Amino acid sequence: MQVIADAFLNTRADHLPDDLYKNFIVPPFFRRISIFTDPRSVRILGGRGCGKTMFIRYFCHATTFSPKRLSVADSEIGGIGLYFRPDTGFCALMSPEWLGERVARLAFSHYVALSLLLEARRAVRSLEKANLSDGPLPLEGGHLGRSLVKLLELSEPSLDALETRVCDLLDELELWVRNPRQRPEPTFISFASVIPKLGEDLSGWSARMTSIAFRSFIDEFENLQPAHREVICDAIKHPHKRLTVHIAHKRDAVTDFKTSSDERIVLLHDLRSIDLEEVLQTESEFELLAAELFLLRLHEANATFHCPMFDPEKLHDIKDLEYRLSDQYRKEVLRCVREILPVLSAPEISRIVVSDAPLRRRLRDYLQKGLQLQKEEQRYTPDDLISDTSPEASIVLGALLNRRSQKAVEIIAQFQQSTQPGKDRAADPFYKVGGWVDNNLYGCLFHLFAGLPRRANILYAGFERYCRLASPNLRFFQELCHTALLLAFQRQSADRLEGQLRVDPEKQAIAAKQVSEALFQDILELGSHGARLLEIANRLGRVFEAFNRRRSQSEAEINHFSIDQADQQDLSPVSKELIREAKVWSVLYEEKDTKNKSDYDVSQSDLVLNRIYTPRFNISYRKRKKITLRAGEVDVIFLHSSAQFELLLKTLVEPDDTNRPQTSDKLF
Structure with a gap:
């Protein structure tokens, strides 16, 4: 039994398995990026929670060759992804102050080489289990070349021996780095040369593997020491046909891409950028992605909702993107989510203001202060200016009367004309496009609700508004959904729900305030x-x-x-x-x-x-x-x-x- 709200708790890629195929939703911007075929290195930018790790792990071997994928083309062998996130605490020990400048660089490159070799071994294992469209590719009988066997001192030229030896070398490296005066210095190897050597050896194991190449994804690049970043930049500056190095880091966190020489990485020439926040900022695309994520989580929790066009199996492969980007699909998916997370429009909220006693008193006070400012409190009362049929005009009138630049007699006359039954609003100064209501209603509503701090501000409720609050951060969106569903249904599972799955706007608004407060306090830890x-x-x-x-x-x-x-x-x-x-x-x-x-x-x-x-x-x-x-x-x-x-x-x-x-x- 899964609690509905808990379906939104897994917001970090770290908490998910290496194989992300069923967890990753191919975003619409995949139509506009060329990471699939571009031989150049790529840097993936984005803030905390925008999905950098999910993005790069989708391109790594565990997901590319996932057994859950029904058909994998042999062309994927030409860009096998290797994921590597450096242990920042361990890397901090490989400093010039501790090891000396030259040795610190060599030790870091050695650490990267061993880590990527281990990941490459796992990649071959993933490849063997993949549902390749041209049939299985058995590789256990292959032999590694003499150069690699000698370089790593392997007991035999097999991948199993490679894995055992690399694990031993990683243990030795850790002991040496922590005790460099008590233990012998390792024989260092370079990842920029050893990974291509492995690729060359594997290319001869099958005619289908002649084009094999690796793509290493270095996550959290900004956490590396400058000297270590230079080692990575060296590999970017001098790529190999069997190895391309990609990096991921927080936006604005790294501005200098110096190599170990006087050269620097040149954007566009050496390195392309994919800014996830920028490509997710498109409001319509973020809404679609968020809506699909919302329905996927509900589907995983066995919740019932009516959206026949939504198919979870079509979320994970780029070949289904055209179907998901059709106008009809988008319309149906957004309709379904809006029914569960309904939004109240500004006019609807305005009607609530004049019908809700505390909010109406707040509006009366608003108008009263404006009349006092204009010295018209003897001629009019606030109740004269509250229209139950045109509440938007009444609310905006409160702001206009509090402006010295406006003349009360003129603005009240316009208001009275606007609120007459059957009035054509197309040319009305209050209701026309670009008029008083259009320009001021939201601001006035926020002002009114701010005066009742204990009242849930329903201006923050609704799927679209959750998207506006969270974009471009899907983690924030999931936090909003989790809290809203928890408030609405507490610890209920899907099979115990009665009636339509719907979260009341007031509970949505309370959730928005709670999440906002919690994330605000989290700034302290940044x-x-x-x-x-x-x-x-x-x-x-x-x-x-x-x-x-x-x-x-x-x-x-x-x-x-x-x-x-x-x-x-x-x-x-x-x-x-x-x-x-x-x-x-x-x-x-x-x-x-x-x-x-x-x-x-x-x-x-x-x-x-x-x-x-x-x-x-x-x-x-x-x-x-x-x-x-x-x-x-x-x-x-x-x-x-x-x-x-x-x-x-x-x-x-x-x-x-x-x-x-x-x-x-x-x-x-």
């Missing part, structure tokens, strides 16, 4: 600057939270910032390093600025607080408006004392000052 990053994220959240508290909502939904281009050179080196670290750990995302409103603002990128943290601060997850900060203001947020930050916060955001410009020129 890298060596976790405590600082937590404080930075908290301060940025408080800035955006303060903007959301402004009754005027004159700049609604502010949730990201940019640094004035002309001022960036004055940013302190420590702040620059912390920005880089925040991007490495996906606390901040850097995105292209596409909404400059003036000629003088020439900044080219925005820094966005990870949207998964927005429920914690009750702020918008939509990228709508930003604040442009000067270098000194960024330094205060990132580095200075709490007292200085509080002073800056007051100069940046005055809740009832509706005419303040976006950029402060005070104090800093």
Whole structure:
């Protein structure tokens, strides 16, 4: 018996078997990458939780030659994937300070060589078990060449002898690295030469193996010491037809690809990049992938749902991608998931606001303060301005009345015209495209809900909104689903559920807040600057939270910032390093600025607080408006004392000052 919610607990590739075939969903972007045929090395980029390890392990031998795959082409032998994640603690011992500079490099290359040889031996075993379309490929009777036998001092020229010897050599290496003064130095070998030697030997074992080649995937490349990265870059710079070296690392974590000489890896010429966060950022593609993952997990938990076009067996092979990308398939899959994780539209939430007693009182207070600001409280009452049939207009009117730039008589007259029965809204100033409601409703709703912090904010509920909060991180999406299903069904299994599988929006909203709080606290554990990053994220959240508290909502939904281009050179080196670290750990995302409103603002990128943290601060997850900060203001947020930050916060955001410009020129 499996609890439905627990189907979403396995969010890390480390917790899954080496054979990921039934766990991996081929993403839509596979149509646009050429890792399948490109002979060049590739670096796979992405933040924590975006699926780097899952991605590269899909291309490694255990999955490529999975017995669960019904037909494997012989062409796969031309690029057998070998997965290698260095033991960072062990690698740290292979340092120049401990072993000497030259020996440390040789020892690391030796460690990589032995690890990849062991993985290659396992790959041959996987190949033998594969359902090759041209029939089985028995290989146990083959013999290794004289060079490899001599180099490794094998007892016999067999793969079993190779495996035994390599395991012994790894044990010897570990003992020597930990006790270099007490034990004899090993005879070092190079992975860049020994793996091609093995490939050459295997190529003669069968006519079907003449094109055999290995692709080594080095995971967590950023955790290697600079000297060790140079050893890997040497192999990238000088590839062999039997060996290609790929690397995976966190985005922005590695900027220098120096080899052991004065040369450097040249992007495009030596190395291509696949940025998983970038290719997953496409909203429609992330939604489809997330929906398929959701249904796959429910299927594994034996849950019942109605989606005839969904076939779990078609998720794992690229040949089925065309079927999954059809408009009809996408429509059916998204429909099914939306029924389980329903979303309430902004107009629907507006109707809830005017029918729910606490929220209606909050709206009355909102309108009352606007009337007082406009000195019109004698002429109108808040109840005169709350329309049960046009609640969106009433909610937005609250913000407009709190703006000194608006004249109450004119705006109330427009409101009264908008709320007349049968009114054509196409040209109505409140309801037309680009009108008051279109531009302000979401910001006003976030403002209203923020005033009731104990009330679940249903603006975070719904499948699409879960995708917006999590994208491009499927791990975050699964955490949201797990918590929502746990709140809705507790520890129930699928066979005990009664009625339709559906999670109430309020429970979804509570789950979003819980996950947001938990992941926010996790920032403390991110890298060596976790405590600082937590404080930075908290301060940025408080800035955006303060903007959301402004009754005027004159700049609604502010949730990201940019640094004035002309001022960036004055940013302190420590702040620059912390920005880089925040991007490495996906606390901040850097995105292209596409909404400059003036000629003088020439900044080219925005820094966005990870949207998964927005429920914690009750702020918008939509990228709508930003604040442009000067270098000194960024330094205060990132580095200075709490007292200085509080002073800056007051100069940046005055809740009832509706005419303040976006950029402060005070104090800093």
